Amino acid sequence: MIPLAPKAAENAKNGIIDIPHLSLLRFIQPEDLVKSFREKFDHDPVGVSLPIVSPDGLLFPVEGTGDPLSPFAQPRVSGLTDFFDVVRAFAAMGLEIYLILEPSLKFTNAFPLYIRDVFGDHQSQLCIYNPGSRDLLKSIIITVIYKCLEVCAEIRRGCIKGVVLDLSDILPLSAENDRMALNCFCPACESWWAENAAPSAPLQRFRDFPSPWNLVLKQTRTGGIAYIENIQWDTTPHEIEGLTRQRGWDQTFNGIFGDNATVLLSYMRRRHEQIISVVQDLFDSVLCGLDDFKIRRILLIEGVDYCWTSGLFLGRLHEEKSIDELWYDPWLGPGARIERDQQLTRLKPYRTYLWRRARYFIDSFFEGYAGVVTGYRSSTDAVLTNMLVSRARQTIISSIASKTTLSTLLPLMISKDGTGKAGRIGYVSPILDNNFFFKAIQEAIRLRAGLSGDELIAKQMKNESDISKSGANGE
Numbered sequence: 001m002i003p004l005a006p007k008a009a010e011n012a013k014n015g016i017i018d019i020p021h022l023s024l025l026r027f028i029q030p031e032d033l034v035k036s037f038r039e040k041f042d043h044d045p046v047g048v049s050l051p052i053v054s055p056d057g058l059l060f061p062v063e064g065t066g067d068p069l070s071p072f073a074q075p076r077v078s079g080l081t082d083f084f085d086v087v088r089a090f091a092a093m094g095l096e097i098y099l100i101l102e103p104s105l106k107f108t109n110a111f112p113l114y115i116r117d118v119f120g121d122h123q124s125q126l127c128i129y130n131p132g133s134r135d136l137l138k139s140i141i142i143t144v145i146y147k148c149l150e151v152c153a154e155i156r157r158g159c160i161k162g163v164v165l166d167l168s169d170i171l172p173l174s175a176e177n178d179r180m181a182l183n184c185f186c187p188a189c190e191s192w193w194a195e196n197a198a199p200s201a202p203l204q205r206f207r208d209f210p211s212p213w214n215l216v217l218k219q220t221r222t223g224g225i226a227y228i229e230n231i232q233w234d235t236t237p238h239e240i241e242g243l244t245r246q247r248g249w250d251q252t253f254n255g256i257f258g259d260n261a262t263v264l265l266s267y268m269r270r271r272h273e274q275i276i277s278v279v280q281d282l283f284d285s286v287l288c289g290l291d292d293f294k295i296r297r298i299l300l301i302e303g304v305d306y307c308w309t310s311g312l313f314l315g316r317l318h319e320e321k322s323i324d325e326l327w328y329d330p331w332l333g334p335g336a337r338i339e340r341d342q343q344l345t346r347l348k349p350y351r352t353y354l355w356r357r358a359r360y361f362i363d364s365f366f367e368g369y370a371g372v373v374t375g376y377r378s379s380t381d382a383v384l385t386n387m388l389v390s391r392a393r394q395t396i397i398s399s400i401a402s403k404t405t406l407s408t409l410l411p412l413m414i415s416k417d418g419t420g421k422a423g424r425i426g427y428v429s430p431i432l433d434n435n436f437f438f439k440a441i442q443e444a445i446r447l448r449a450g451l452s453g454d455e456l457i458a459k460q461m462k463n464e465s466d467i468s469k470s471g472a473n474g475e
């Protein structure tokens with residue numbers, strides 16, 4: 001019998017509460033959230049990560065943008081009147097503050113910046129490679145950092161610890177009749193591919209059928225995409241073909257693979273490089289001149305070898321100098337994970353994100369939620385409630401936030417001051433339960449009912465096609 005308790009207790013140190021959406025603070029006081037975390041893990045959290053945008057709008061005004069404020073920009077508990085009051089409240093409790101950005105900005109009305117799939121169809125979320133998108137994202141991050149530094153200076157210096165990019169779903173997948181429609185191939189991305197793609201892997205190869213993607217992606221009967229994710233940077237074409245045969249997907253090619261695996265690997269590596277160039281540019285730009293504050297550059301991603309919806313190889317990230325820390329889930333399970341983690345993190349510290357697929361399902365719930373609270377989704381209350389309940393259920397069953405999970409992880413590699421140069425330095429956990437989702441869904445229907453008939457019609461006429469399209473992807 002493995003003595004779980006002592007290891008779980010040790011591993012439960014250095015936790016961070018993740019607040020994925022400010023709707024949480026409609027129902028729970030910041031102090032009570034900390035209390036819930038303490039009851040769950042028997043330790044106080046050392047920090048909190050706060051969203052700096054919401055799928056339903058901005059959380060504070062950003063100069064130069066005409067985008068709407070989220071209905072949740074005013075938290076409505078404990079007399080907190082705006083986002084920076086929330087920062088002040090958590091900083092005053094002695095918590096480190098992490099500012100987390102989900103960069104899709106689905107609320108923004110900027111058609112030229114939207115992602116486009118390989119067939120040219122757009123979806124209403126930003127292509128983060130597009131320079132215009134990056135300017136917008138930089139404006140949001142710079143606005144929040146400088147204001148937060150001002151707020152925290154009143155309390156104590158150094159409480160802004162990190163900027164986190166949530167890259168869980170920046171490149172959604174979809175398919176029709178097994179024809180893969182991957183993102184992004186907008187004009188800006190096409191230019192990048194024209195300059196950077198290997199001559200042997202022209203983009204045109206992905207506009208054919210079967211395409212190299214069919215080796216590792218397969219449309220499911222419910223319309224989603226099954227994928228092979230255990231592909232590493234140095235996986236060989238021969239190994240890819242083996243994985244394809246193992247899944248029984250070789251029939252698409254009648255057993256003749258040609259050079260498809262070589263072209264596929266070239267695509268994956270170039271895509272990783274493209275996304276990393278964006279990450280580097282964003283961090284360099286927004287943290288320029290702030291070295292003294294030691295704000296960490298953090299990526300939140302899925303804990304798989306290759307993540308199709310972020311375009312990144314996890315194993316490659318430990319070499320990236322533009323990143324200080326990684327947050328990812330332990331999805332492969334402790335046995336498979338330990339050896340890999342030990343290899344991966346010789347150079348880079350990481351925290352375990354206690355939710356399967358990291359933020360993927362959580363973000364999906366709040367993306368659907370945004371469509372309801374803002375009135376962009378048109379349907380009956382019953383249909384909308386069912387959609388939210390279904391996504392809430394998927395989110396809840398994906399939780400691995402428990403002391404038992406912590407007990408299976410590698411020991412913490414931290415010094416007495418709570419920092420670490422490599423290895424696992426802590427964990428991040430949302431505090432989301434049935435009670436929260438119940439109240440949040442009630443609140444969504446209530447907020448929607450508060451919109452006037454004219455507002456609803458105007459919003460639905462403008463966005464119906466976009467929302468229905470993006471809602472069908474990546475699930």
Ligand SMILES: [Zn+2]
Nearest residue numbers: 127184186189
């Ligand atoms: Zn693009």
